[in-house]
Amino acid sequence: MSDLFKSAFEYFSGPTNGQSDNSFVGQVVEISNVQLRIKKVIAEGGFAVVFVAQDIKAGKDYALKRLLAADEEAKKNIIKEINILKKVSGHPNIIQYLSASFIEKT
Secondary structure, three states: HHHHHHHHHHHHOOOOHHHHHOOOOOEEEEOOOOEEEEEEEEEOOOEEEEEEEOOOOOEEEEEEEEEOOOOOHHHHHHHHHHHHHHHHHHOOOOOOOOOOOOOOOO
């Protein structure tokens, strides 16, 4: 098995490799009137973290992406990404877009 495939496979099914210490794992967040419990980290980069989050009522799992904007340019890029996801949602080979939420830190 290639290292890349093995690494991706472990994100989805294997050990958390220390990712369970992320402070958001275990928390409940509400997005568009849906309460989601954050189960684990599946990907992490310089400006984003992707979690598996489960709808508390329905039990359905979702990918929840948390993007961080350090400045106005980064904020504009996040908004562009959200708008692109909205436009391509529904394509059979692209993850379905459900909602976005914005929190501004002061």
